[in-house]
Amino acid sequence: MMMRKFMKKAAIVACCVALIGGVLTGCSKSDNNKDLNNSNSNNQGATNEPTKAEDNKQGNKKLSGSIMLVGSTSMEKLSRAVAEDFMSKNGGVIVTPEFVGSGAGIEAVLKGTADIGNSSRNLKDAEKEAGAVENIVAIDGIAVVLDKANTVTNLTKDDLIGIYTGTIRNWSDLGGSNQPIVVIGREAGSGTRGAFEEILKIEDQCAYANELDNTGAVMAKVASIPGAIGYVSLDVVDDSVNAASLDGVAPTAENIKAGDYFLSRPFVMATKGAISEQSELVQAFFDYMYSEDGKAIIEAVGLISID
CATH class of the missing domain: 3.40.190.10 (Periplasmic binding protein-like II)
Known part of the structure; x- marks a missing residue:
């Protein structure tokens, strides 16, 4: 009789222990799953690019x-x-x-x-x-441009002053063909004209045959008129014209950086x-x-x- 009671109590205790163990195990698995989910979430935030909303939170304003x-x-x-x-x-x-x-x-x-x-x-x-x-x-460099048929390839500063003030009127005076020089320039108020005349110190002294109101027009006019000369921004020069060297120095970015090409602004x-x-x-x-x-x-x- 005593033995039966003892075994019955032992069975009850075993059941209780089993139930408690199951509850604890379930709680542990749940906590582990939460930790794993949080870890995955953090890892995703660390590896993905920030969204625009996150950028704004970080102080990066959209202009x-x-x-x-x-x-x-x-x-x-x-x-x-x-x-x-x-x-x-x-x-x-x-x-x-x-x-x-x-x-x-x-x-x-x-x-x-x-x-x-x-x-x-x-x-x-x-x-x-x-x-x-x-x-x-x-x-920027200012390029002096000539029509493609012109055989003159180099001009000095004094040559330019003479051409634009009207004291040199024919290309034969500069080693070229017997052809009148057609002086093309920009309109009053042009930055290119202002810089060109200021560098040569010939403000208000130029004798222009044509004064044009944009760079493209100067390029087109020089390209189409035999004996024409003009000045334009270096970056617009193309193969429709020849760009003259000045004092033996070609108009290139490298020469301008070195300070060897005198027409720059x-x-x-x-x-x-x-x-x-x-x-x-x-x-x-x-x-x-x-x-x-x-x-x-x-x-x-x-x-x-x-x-």
Whole structure:
């Protein structure tokens, strides 16, 4: 009898132990599953790229809005290239370039009708006094272009001064054929004209046969008229014309960087006030212009980037 009671109690204890063990095991498995799920979740967050929402939480704002670039026709290739690249990197931004000449571009930025005034020359003292700030973004060479049939390949600084002031009138005076020199230039207010005349110190002394209002027109006129000579931004020169060497130095980016080619000028993106005073979007645009991406575009269009 005593033995039966003892065995009955032992069976009850065994059952209780089994039940407790099962509960504990179930709890352990549940906790382990939770830990595993949390671990997987953390691992996924560590390996995946952050979402746009996460980017915003981290302080990376998405740019939006518009920028107006107004001014130099010589800066057209650069302006279009950087506008396209900047917009491709910032989907909410529109950059609109307009080409009306350097003087008009600086006037527009001072009036507040443009965010940036493109100028292919240094700013004048009067423009700076009015509040324009000179932000140089690149260096450009000015190429002297001749029609393809011209046999003259090299000109000195004195030759250029004589040609543009009208004291040298025939190519035979410079070793070429007996042919009148047709002097082509840009209109008053052009940054290219301003830089060209300033470098040669012949402001208000030039005797132009034609004064044209954009770079493309100068190229076309020189290409089509025998004996013509003109000046254009180096980055637009193509095989429709010949680009003369100056004082024996070819017009190349390498020679300009070395300081050996004397006809060079800055490309300026003027602002009204310092860059730090501009909108967040305009400041971001200048950050891009001075970044490695911006420098790559500048060099890709044949200009010299600023270090």
